[in-house]
Amino acid sequence: MSGNLPNRRLIQGNEAIVEGALAAGCRFFAGYPITPASEISEILSARMPEVGGTFIQMEDEIASMGAIIGASLAGTKSMTATSGPGFSLMQENLGFACIAEVPCVVVNVMRGGPSTGLPTSPAQGDVMQARWGTHGDHPIIVLAVSTVLDSFEITVRAFNLSEKYRVPVIILSDEVVAHTRETVSLPAWEDLEVTDRISPDTPPEWYVPYEGSSSGVPDMAAFGKGYRYHVTGLVHDVRGFPTQRPEEIEAFTSRLFRKISQGFHEIQKVETVFMEDAETAVIAYGSVARSAHRAVIMGRSQGLRVGLLKLVTLFPFPRRLVEPVLHQCKAVLVPEMNMGQISREVNRVNSSACRVIKHNRFDGQLITPEELMPRIEKMTS
Amino acid sequence: MAKEVTKLVHEYLRHDKKFPHVWCPGCGNGIVLGALIRAIDRLGLEKDEIVLASGIGCSGRMPVYADFNTLHTTHGRCLTFATGVKLANPALTVITVMGDGDATAIGGNHFIHAARRNLDLTAIIINNQIYGMTGGQFSPTTPYGSHASTARYGHIEHAFSISELAVTAGASFVARATVYHATLIEDMIKKSIENGGFGVVEVISNCHTEYGRRNNMADPVTMLQWMKEHAVTVEKAGKMSPEELAGKFTVGVLADVKKPVYTEEYEKIRKRAGAPKAGERA
Incomplete structure (x- = not known):
């Protein structure tokens, strides 16, 4: 950060999340209106086209989650934002992002629940849902923000972890952080450390999409780059094709968890x-x-x-x-x-x-x- | 012809995917896959530029066999994934394949909104009037009075007309064919992609295993015969009375209009917002 603080701004947590996402290279956002997360959509509807990205308001949160997975598969860093009721709807496709290892960031600005709950009062009732909300054993990363500056920095970090480990990252904010305005000095984009997923550099015929390196994280080819491969929500073999073989299922699930546990020092x-x-x-x-x-x-x-x-x-x-x-x-x-x-x-x-x-x-x-x-x-x- | 088919099979089906496929002998899904491949071949599209996405069900298994960028999503949601793919890379030709339950029950909301939004996607809906993979439960297109594993006393709900629904929801291109009319499917898919907006190609197909078996059409030939006898071209239907059309359905193009396409509209928004040009984008 420079001495004269050119980026000194009075902003709310939700806006800081927007700026963090853009700084991290997010260029696709899909969302559905819900309080207290709506400012993220509103601000991004203006900011995304400015930076050449895409904002879309979908028909519901299920669709929002599907759209960000699709955009990520096409090579674009993607995010959605919601609150409890919408987060419940996202759980289905969140599981897809886990099993197909699609990087994406999901912001949940928590309010009181369950169901429609307490719109719009602060709560932290979605912590266990963030970890275990989608069905089946799955690895996931959940980060919490407590200040406006956090909202910026942790959003950048969320994208970096998501790209590096090919796993959805949940940002848990809450109504207080989201709507509190604080003066912050946001770093310039070029001063930030930004991580991008690793694209394969092998010829397409050598590409094994779900093999995984020693880190357990496979290189990820974007659709349209010459690596024609299969992406599925079924348990799959290293080629991405559905499998029922016990030894392949075991190896697959073990790798999904290993890639995260090997990164504990960085993630935690x-x-x-x-x-x-x-x-x-x-x-x-x-x-x-x-x-x-x-x-x-x-x-x-x-x-x-x-x-x-x-x-x-x-x-x-x-x-x-x-x-x-x-x-x-x-x-x-x-x-x-x-x-x-x-x-x-x-x-x-x-x-x-x-x-x-x-x-x-x-x-x-x-x-x-x-x-x-x-x-x-x-x-x- | 046989040589031509072999050439297309070698060109467009995956050589490293373990066959046989999951579909029952005589299933209409293979006819649709064949028509899709022929349409793509005729359009001269590169395999690298094509994304074939599906939902869940028998139709959902189609992409795994095809040598494109393939995406087997969650039940009913493939249009949402396809929306993200297309918006992130508008240069890709994105085609979705869904079943009747997939597209109009669990995915009904996404279907009508995709049609309204008019993004450049082609949605092929294989309508076999039943949930085949799960064992013959009734779907939103199961006819009134017919039998299903969850309609043991005869079905008391009324069926959606998928194509008419798509027209009303605002799709730029809508057509219906049947697996009996195999070359018509091919033509309609080609036209849909050429339209440049949101296109729907409904294909009436046979599930003799789960639908036909319970409704006095237990083999594929009988079901295809039924399609032949009950399909009326849109042109011919225009000259027929409502009485003559009772119990029949139309095949051919039901809508083919030019409307502003989402990606083009969004590019205008980017310009207004002062975005850097496509090539300059970070």
Whole structure:
């Protein structure tokens, strides 16, 4: 970022997601109107044609998800954005993107649910759906944003991971982050690290579309580039043709998971505040991490040795980064705007004597620093 | 002719895909695939430029055998995937093949909106009036009073007319043929691609295994005979009375109009938004 901050702007989280996507090279967006995600569509309908990309409003979220997969297969980085009800509709084709290994980014600006739920109040009820929403065993990456700057940077990161690992990446935002305006300095596009999928450089007759290298990620040819191959939602062999052979099915599914597990160090990301000498910690993500950050600062001003572990990657759950915190602390507080979803994951990986304390709010209101303070004080005493 | 067919088979079917195919002996799907390949050959299109996309069902298995960029999507959704492919690379010729259940039940919403949107796609709909792959359940085109594995007492719902639905929804090109009229299918696919807008080619086909068997037409020849006897050309139908047309259906071109095409319209939007020219785009 330059000294005179030429890109200093007052924008909301949804707009930052748009700018992040464009900066990452996204040139196709398909969506369907839904609050609190609609600004992403609205702004992109203006921005996409400016950069030579394509915006289309589809007939529903099922179609939006299908369209971004199609565009990605034709070689264009693609995204859609929605909220809970639309995210439910996307699960079907999201599974297709997982099995056919089609890079794409899906933004879910969470609101209260289930069903039509609470339009439009903040919530974090779709965390487990983001991980397990589509049927069958599948790898997926889920990232959470908690600030406007996050919304930009993590969207770039979402595209990079999606392209590199050929896997759909879900960005979980929420109504608070989406509609909060903050002044941010967005980096120039040329200063960003942008990852593109690897296209095959072999002659077409040597191309084996689903073989996968040592990384487990196969090179990806765009439709129309001379590599005529088959893409299917059926379990397939290395040629892309449907298979029922147990040894081919096993190898295929294993590779899908291996390509992600080999990338844990790169994919899994957390941020820490005051964790060096912390005896207790708050583990939070999304807009709740903002309140938690504030609460931790307030706690420190009272002399409490409390820290913050902010989860950026929710899935694959960053076990190797959470476990040390659980060993370090005598107690952790996991505040969430749901009945307790990430707290289950924290409990799952907890093999120490650390107490895992839930703090849940599901009344459509943001968790405040003030309501976290008594919990932190009690946990620390 | 035989030599010509062999040449086309070698040129357009995948040599590395394990045959035999999944379709029943006598299935009409092979006739449609043959017509599609002949139409593409006559148009002189490059295989690399063609994307053949399908949904789920017996028809959904067609792309795997054809040597194009092929895409076997989810049930009812192939037009949505095709929309993304076409918009991302308008130079590609995108053809979708769907069944009647695929296109007009689970995919009905996508079908009417694709027709309304008028993107340059050709949708071939193989209408065998039944869900064949799953075992003969009734579909949106199963005739009133006929029998299906989920209509044991006779079907009490009324059938969609797919082509008429497509016309109403705004498709630029709409035609109907049957697998009895094999060369007509070929002509209609060719015309549809040439139209340049959203085209629908409905092909009445035979599922003697799951539909015919339950409706006194248990073999493909009987079903093709039925098509021959009940199909009336659009031209001839214009001269017939409603009484004479009762129980018949039309074949031929039902709509062939020129309308603004989505990709061309969108290119205008890009110009208005000040986008860099196609070749300069990042």
